[in-house]
Amino acid sequence: MSKQQPSPQAVAARLKKLSPLRPSLAIVLGSGFHHVLSRLKVEAEVPYGSLPGFPPVGVSGHAGQLLMGSLGGTPVMVMSGRAHFYEGHPMERVTFAVRALAAYGIRDLLLTNAAGGVNRSFRPGDFMVVTDHINLMGANPLRGAPLPGLPRFVDLTCAYDEELRRLLCRAGQKCGTKLRAGVYLAVSGPSYETPAEIRAFARLGSDAVGMSTVPETVVARQCGMKVAALSCITNLAAGRGRGTLSHAEVLETAERVKSLAAEVLENFAMLYEKNR
Numbered sequence: 001m002s003k004q005q006p007s008p009q010a011v012a013a014r015l016k017k018l019s020p021l022r023p024s025l026a027i028v029l030g031s032g033f034h035h036v037l038s039r040l041k042v043e044a045e046v047p048y049g050s051l052p053g054f055p056p057v058g059v060s061g062h063a064g065q066l067l068m069g070s071l072g073g074t075p076v077m078v079m080s081g082r083a084h085f086y087e088g089h090p091m092e093r094v095t096f097a098v099r100a101l102a103a104y105g106i107r108d109l110l111l112t113n114a115a116g117g118v119n120r121s122f123r124p125g126d127f128m129v130v131t132d133h134i135n136l137m138g139a140n141p142l143r144g145a146p147l148p149g150l151p152r153f154v155d156l157t158c159a160y161d162e163e164l165r166r167l168l169c170r171a172g173q174k175c176g177t178k179l180r181a182g183v184y185l186a187v188s189g190p191s192y193e194t195p196a197e198i199r200a201f202a203r204l205g206s207d208a209v210g211m212s213t214v215p216e217t218v219v220a221r222q223c224g225m226k227v228a229a230l231s232c233i234t235n236l237a238a239g240r241g242r243g244t245l246s247h248a249e250v251l252e253t254a255e256r257v258k259s260l261a262a263e264v265l266e267n268f269a270m271l272y273e274k275n276r
């Protein structure tokens with residue numbers, strides 16, 4: 001961690017002062033998932049701007065708040081919005097919040113995102129439970145000086161926890177939705193992919209493509225957290241459909257399925273508490 005970075009422990013101490021709640025589950029909201037905030041009984045909230053090390057959040061639809069409260073009766077920490085690598089932040093900055101959550105005592109992390117469907121059977125508005133990932137961002141968040149007390153060479157054989165994945169599927173079933181499952185391939189962005197890239201990514205074994213999540217997963221695994229990830233398939237990836245791609249389309253689909261996304265997350269939080 002570079003010298004300008006504040007310590008995750010200092011931020012964790014601040015978070016502990018915000019509320020006596022001590023959630024063990026944190027959820028990071030990507031595009032399409034913010035509507036869950038309408039179901040959150042908020043106990044405390046703080047803008048990222050007042051948390052040292054947290055980045056300003058740029059993309060429209062991302063609020064830049066950390067909230068604590070209860071979701072479906074379960075205490076949760078919610079990060080509304082995240083830093084993206086494509087914004088130009090170094091990986092350390094992109095993943096700093098995850099280190100702060102780990103220092104706070106979060107044990108289980110649910111990462112959500114918008115993604116393009118590479119798998120030809122996927123449709124916009126589907127949800128995909130991430131079973132594994134392929135990192136083609138061209139960077140690894142653990143690069144750099146080793147961090148004292150943390151493993152240098154982090155095992156990613158079971159990056160996405162099987163039990164949490166099962167809970168996600170059950171959360172989908174509870175609202176009558178069959179969640180898809182598949183491999184998330186991460187690119188740096190911010191341009192969308194070419195059709196040739198998408199054909200290549202399909203051959204590599206990916207089902208969806210996006211510009212986030214993987215750095216957070218890698219750091220969370222280094223910190224010993226269990227991770228689950230859920231993608232909202234907001235569009236067919238480049239060349240998979242007839243038209244061209246736009247952020248407007250991503251936001252439109254996200255808007256269309258926002259209630260379902262919120263319901264899945266609320267069910268997940270409820271099942272999480274029951275199965276702990």
Ligand code: HPA
Nearest residue numbers: 114115116209210211237
């Ligand atoms: N590609 C990369 N990232 C994305 C996409 C996509 O098609 N859709 C939403 N995020």
